[in-house]
Amino acid sequence: MDSLTNAVADVISKREKEITTRWLELQSKSGRRSSAAEKQEATRESNEFIDALKAASQKEKLEDIGAPGWAPMRDLLSGFSARRAKSGYTPTETASFVFSLKEPLFAAIQEEYGKDREAALAATWQTTTLLDKLGLFTMESFQKTREEVISRQQQELMELSTPVVRLWENILALPLIGTLDSARTQIVMQNLLDAIVQTRSDFAIIDITGVPIVDTLVAQHLLKTVAAARLMGADCLISGIRPQIAQTIIHLGVDLSEVTTKATLADAFAVALRRSGHAVVKNEKIAATGAR
Amino acid sequence: MERIPILKMGEFLLVTIQIDMHDRLALTLQDDLTAQIVRHRTSGVLIDISALEMVDSFIGRMLGTIAAMAHLLDAETVVVGMQPSVAITLVELGLSLKGIRTALDVEKGMITLQAALSEREEHADAGS
Amino acid sequence: MQVLSSESLPIRSSEDIVIVRQAVRKRAVSLGFGLVDQTKFVTAASELARNTLDYGGGGVVQIELVENVRKSGVRLVFEDQGPGIPDIELALTEGYTSGNGMGLGLGEAKRLSHEFEIWSKPGEGTRVSILRWK
Numbered sequence: 001m002d003s004l005t006n007a008v009a010d011v012i013s014k015r016e017k018e019i020t021t022r023w024l025e026l027q028s029k030s031g032r033r034s035s036a037a038e039k040q041e042a043t044r045e046s047n048e049f050i051d052a053l054k055a056a057s058q059k060e061k062l063e064d065i066g067a068p069g070w071a072p073m074r075d076l077l078s079g080f081s082a083r084r085a086k087s088g089y090t091p092t093e094t095a096s097f098v099f100s101l102k103e104p105l106f107a108a109i110q111e112e113y114g115k116d117r118e119a120a121l122a123a124t125w126q127t128t129t130l131l132d133k134l135g136l137f138t139m140e141s142f143q144k145t146r147e148e149v150i151s152r153q154q155q156e157l158m159e160l161s162t163p164v165v166r167l168w169e170n171i172l173a174l175p176l177i178g179t180l181d182s183a184r185t186q187i188v189m190q191n192l193l194d195a196i197v198q199t200r201s202d203f204a205i206i207d208i209t210g211v212p213i214v215d216t217l218v219a220q221h222l223l224k225t226v227a228a229a230r231l232m233g234a235d236c237l238i239s240g241i242r243p244q245i246a247q248t249i250i251h252l253g254v255d256l257s258e259v260t261t262k263a264t265l266a267d268a269f270a271v272a273l274r275r276s277g278h279a280v281v282k283n284e285k286i287a288a289t290g291a292r
Numbered sequence: 293m294e295r296i297p298i299l300k301m302g303e304f305l306l307v308t309i310q311i312d313m314h315d316r317l318a319l320t321l322q323d324d325l326t327a328q329i330v331r332h333r334t335s336g337v338l339i340d341i342s343a344l345e346m347v348d349s350f351i352g353r354m355l356g357t358i359a360a361m362a363h364l365l366d367a368e369t370v371v372v373g374m375q376p377s378v379a380i381t382l383v384e385l386g387l388s389l390k391g392i393r394t395a396l397d398v399e400k401g402m403i404t405l406q407a408a409l410s411e412r413e414e415h416a417d418a419g420s
Numbered sequence: 421m422q423v424l425s426s427e428s429l430p431i432r433s434s435e436d437i438v439i440v441r442q443a444v445r446k447r448a449v450s451l452g453f454g455l456v457d458q459t460k461f462v463t464a465a466s467e468l469a470r471n472t473l474d475y476g477g478g479g480v481v482q483i484e485l486v487e488n489v490r491k492s493g494v495r496l497v498f499e500d501q502g503p504g505i506p507d508i509e510l511a512l513t514e515g516y517t518s519g520n521g522m523g524l525g526l527g528e529a530k531r532l533s534h535e536f537e538i539w540s541k542p543g544e545g546t547r548v549s550i551l552r553w554k
Contacts, residue, residue, distance in 0.1 A: 186380070189379075190380065190456060193379060196376075196396065200396060200397075200400070224383045227383045228382075228383045231383070231394050232376065232394070232396055233372070233394050233395035233397075233400055233401075234396070312441060312442065313438075314434040314438045315434040315437070345445070345459065345462070346459055346466060348463045348470070348525070348528075349467060377455045377456045381456070381459045381460045381463050381532065384460060384531060385531060
């Protein structure tokens, strides 16, 4: 079948222009309307694809697109589908790029082999199998890019939802909103410890007003965070302990005796201020005038 | 033979661990430090681990041993400069280094030592 | 799971433990591990390397780069021909918290890794493998 492999490469080199032109026509007809810039991009990508197809089919068998000779083509398609995924194209639109090449290629094979129906059929079959594989590969790459985007967004979301706030020179606050699972705890600890280093804070107040459920795991995560901050030389306080949470904690037998706990962030802040030797003094004059 | 240098800083001793210690070196440090604490009649030791990118259970035990030995010799110990990733790893391991004082850096470590010493004096006074 | 590359290092002295740590750190960095993940894995490696030396009478570690469908990771296989561990379950629960005793660090290494496997037969030796995915 080697002669056939070369035949496919042969057909492409002989009739490249007509194949490419017809292909581009089909691309612009299907799917979305594209701007002039997008059309230029499509032309460039199509030419690159044809070049890669020529090169690979001349060297390598058509059956295994995982072989090293097909690496440039795989890289090309990975890049292509990644770009399309990021630009908001659908998987179908993206894979159509490859599948729409079938029609012009089959037409070219027909013309080239003319009377020799068996050869034409064999070549057509080989071509369709190859393009199917390449099209499916394109779809897989597309999927992978989408998944990477989603996972990165999830990570960003997790990081954004754990801000560290500087209440005073050496006092940090960590208002936790939502659940505290082990993945989130890692991020919380990292953010908190980095903040302690940067601000040289002596106190960190972890406020759990916004944490709906406190079970054994959450309590363990909290204690871990407290322990980590302590290793960095910062004292931790936990605030926002609602009555129900207080009950749960006692029932669970979690030992918070080593940690200062307060019902509100304000109370915890007051304690931290006092411990760091700060006092809040009321200026009667200003208070009286009600100056803004 | 290589040794980890122990510097005298006022009334305290400062040990800066700058290299990836192998076990024998760690044990030598313990010996050297004990000797120096006695020699200078030091009341405080600062161990700077800001260059350590990893603290495993062996090093953790070493720090604990140093603190315990120093305490027997009437000196207080503070470990300073732990890197965040090291702290997180220790916590994952469940090694909270209980009984060992920690501070962010040498400056805060000194303040901690001063505080620990005056606390000790208070207790001593109260006792007598 | 595919093994993409493998590097073998001897563990015969405490200096070797430092070399192993550095080699593992390098591998983890090359794979793009975050700093905390690097530290966790290097710490686990240190624990097991020390076991191999102190309790196994010395041995070898295999540092492998592995790949599985969509993810890649680092696997370490520590092997010694030492006395072996009579009670693995017990060893896993002890460790640092037991104070001096065995202090095998096995539980520690397991906690810091994604996958953990141990084989040990008294009189024949021990093989411990830990893996961390990126």
